[in-house]
Amino acid sequence: MINTMKFLLLSIFLTQNVLFATTLEAIQRKINDALKSLPSGCRVGMLIYNPLTQDTIFQLHPDASMIPASNTKLFTTAAALSYLGGDFALSTKILIESYNIKNGVINGNLYIKGYGNSTFTHYDLDTMVAKLKQIGVTEITGNIVGDDSYFDEVYSRDDWIKDEVANVNLPPISAMVIDRNKITVRKKIRRRLRYYTINISNPPLHVAQLLRSKLIENGISVKGAAIKGITPGNVTQLCESKILLRDLIALINKHSDNFLAECLFKTIGAEVSKTQGNSFYSTQAVLNFISDNNIFAKGTTVVDGSGISRFNQITPGAITGVLEKMYFDLPNYEDYYNSLSIAGVDGTLQHRLNGTLAENNFHGKTGTLNGVCSVSGYLTTKGDEDLVLSILIEFNKRGSNFYRDIQDEIIEILADWN
Numbered sequence: 001m002i003n004t005m006k007f008l009l010l011s012i013f014l015t016q017n018v019l020f021a022t023t024l025e026a027i028q029r030k031i032n033d034a035l036k037s038l039p040s041g042c043r044v045g046m047l048i049y050n051p052l053t054q055d056t057i058f059q060l061h062p063d064a065s066m067i068p069a070s071n072t073k074l075f076t077t078a079a080a081l082s083y084l085g086g087d088f089a090l091s092t093k094i095l096i097e098s099y100n101i102k103n104g105v106i107n108g109n110l111y112i113k114g115y116g117n118s119t120f121t122h123y124d125l126d127t128m129v130a131k132l133k134q135i136g137v138t139e140i141t142g143n144i145v146g147d148d149s150y151f152d153e154v155y156s157r158d159d160w161i162k163d164e165v166a167n168v169n170l171p172p173i174s175a176m177v178i179d180r181n182k183i184t185v186r187k188k189i190r191r192r193l194r195y196y197t198i199n200i201s202n203p204p205l206h207v208a209q210l211l212r213s214k215l216i217e218n219g220i221s222v223k224g225a226a227i228k229g230i231t232p233g234n235v236t237q238l239c240e241s242k243i244l245l246r247d248l249i250a251l252i253n254k255h256s257d258n259f260l261a262e263c264l265f266k267t268i269g270a271e272v273s274k275t276q277g278n279s280f281y282s283t284q285a286v287l288n289f290i291s292d293n294n295i296f297a298k299g300t301t302v303v304d305g306s307g308i309s310r311f312n313q314i315t316p317g318a319i320t321g322v323l324e325k326m327y328f329d330l331p332n333y334e335d336y337y338n339s340l341s342i343a344g345v346d347g348t349l350q351h352r353l354n355g356t357l358a359e360n361n362f363h364g365k366t367g368t369l370n371g372v373c374s375v376s377g378y379l380t381t382k383g384d385e386d387l388v389l390s391i392l393i394e395f396n397k398r399g400s401n402f403y404r405d406i407q408d409e410i411i412e413i414l415a416d417w418n
Contacts, residue, residue, distance in 0.1 A: 024057065027417050031058050034409045043394040047316040048414065051324045051388055057414070061316070065299030066392045068314040069367030070256045071374045072307030075314070077249040077261075077339060078322050079289040080268050086246035086335040090116040090267060092176070094128055094211075095235040104138035109224065111231040112211055113147040114176030114204070116270065116277065117243060118263035119251070121179050122210065124241040129214045131239040143224035144212040146204030147231045148176035151266045151277035155203075157304055160279035166308045173262045174203040175270075175277060178210065180259055204228045246335040253339040253365055254347030258306040265305025279303075295321035307367055316390040319376045323388040327378070340364055340377055343411075353408050357382055357415035371395055373403040379411060382418040389414070 038044065047062040049055070080088075095111040114120070155172035158164045171181035181200045186193055200206045208226040215222050252260045269282030283302055290297050296317040303311045326336045341347030344359035348366040353359050364377025376390035391410060393403045 023417065027413060028058055030413045031410050034406055034413065035060070037406060038393075038403075039395070039397040041396055043392075045316040045392040046390065046410075047320045048387055048389040049320050049324065050385055051327045052386060057387060059316075062320075063296070063299060063315050063317050064392075065301075065313045065315055066394055067310050067369060067372045068307055068312055068319065068392060069369045069372045069374050070258075070307040071319055071365055071367040071376050071390070071392070072302065072304070072312050072314065073252055073256065073261050074319060074322055074365050074376060075286055075290070075302060076265055076268070076305040077253055078326050078336060079286045080245060080249065080264055081326070081332040081336055082289055082293075082329065083268060083272055083285065084245055086244065086332060088245040088271075089242040090118070090245065090248060090264075091240050091242035092117045092120045092124070092128075093240045094132070094238045095231055096238060097232055097235055099236040101135075101137065104136045106137060106140045106142070109142035109145050109229075110140050110211075110222075111145045111147055111229075111235065112176075112207055113150070113231045114174065114207075115150050116175055116263055116267035117241065118177045118180070118260045119243050119248065120177050120241055125178065125207075125211060125214060128239045128241060129211070129218050129220075132215070132220065133218055135238065137220055137238075139221040139223070140215070141223045143229075144208045144215070144222060144226045145229040145231070146176060146206070146208030146211075146226070147229060148174045148204040149230050149276070150175035150270055154278065157262065157308065161303050161309055161311060164309060164311070166310060168258065168308045169199075170259050170262060170308075171199040172201070172203055173259075173266060175263075175266070176203045176207055177263065178203070178207050202228065246339070249335065249339040254341045256348050256366065258308055261306040262304060268305075290318065290322075293321075293325045295325060308369075310369065316376075316392055319390040319392075320388045323376065323378065323390070327386070327388065337363055337378060341366065352404065353411060356408075356412045358408075358411050361415060362411055368400050373400045373407070375404075375407045375411075379414055381414060382416055385417070387414060 045064040045066050046060040048057040093113050097108050154160050181203050182197050184197050205228040212222050212226040265282045266277030268285045270277030272285040273281035286302050299315045300318050301313040303309050340363040341349040343349045343353040343362040362379045367374035374392045379387045391407045
């Protein structure tokens, strides 16, 4: 009886493996057929992997070092969650030396300091001024001091990436941000008023000037000037405006927001180094995250947080490695997964894979530069298998929509796998 049972179990096991091999070969054949439409001269790197069974479903040059475009944000946001956690607050604070408010008068300077809150707006500043009125502030005898020393003063990616050739102009990447560090100005040209959006050249000074004006408009007297400076060590917080990391990474990944990604990149450097947010500390923190989690690192170079630079080089193996690491990171996986664009629903995947089994199922990150098209993420198949996948394509013929269609065809094939 025991031998009969063993024989039955062995037969079931062998049958399941034969069926798996047969369906896997069919899936691989369909993917290869989809890839046949790629023009000659394309570079393709792919890895499709089941993190639970550790089965490789399909691979094509998984260790090829390629330009990832905005798939770089997968590393930035994963490292941030791993180091800081979803509850970490990125903030803008108003501070004073000690708690020296007497009869509504602050005897000394009022400091406004940025701690990487890249979503801060003038509406948030209005709320903070209202809070000061609420606690009874009527006069400030000193200066209004803007402080962005949480990051360095290298505001432009072109200045921290040697020989950078990317033509994307971002506003200043500063620890102090208001309205994305842009303002609208009015100019008269040929007797007509025209409106232009320009970058703020000195964010901490601009915010200090704006705060001083709003205080005076709200009946709070300010004796001193608006200046840029450093907040002393012994201070008391009067009010704060903040965004939690889990909410910020959703804005970054779903909408592929380059400015927010670069500000977060420097925040990682500031928090991990406990010194200051700069490109060196930030890059080292992301590379250490890759190394410490045994993610395939060969061929990986990270120079920014957004993926704008063509000097970023990452392999499909590294990308699926990050996705796999976060898949098993129980405290952070939900925040990471929910930050990704959902096919057919929102973000950069809103108009892709509609009407397929991947709709509202594939959670991923897209990436596009001239001659580069990438997509990576998580997919659940019809057979209820969880997959991580990365498809990177570099091309010199046709437009990016052509390559997106091929990527979507492959994702559809996988979603329909039963």
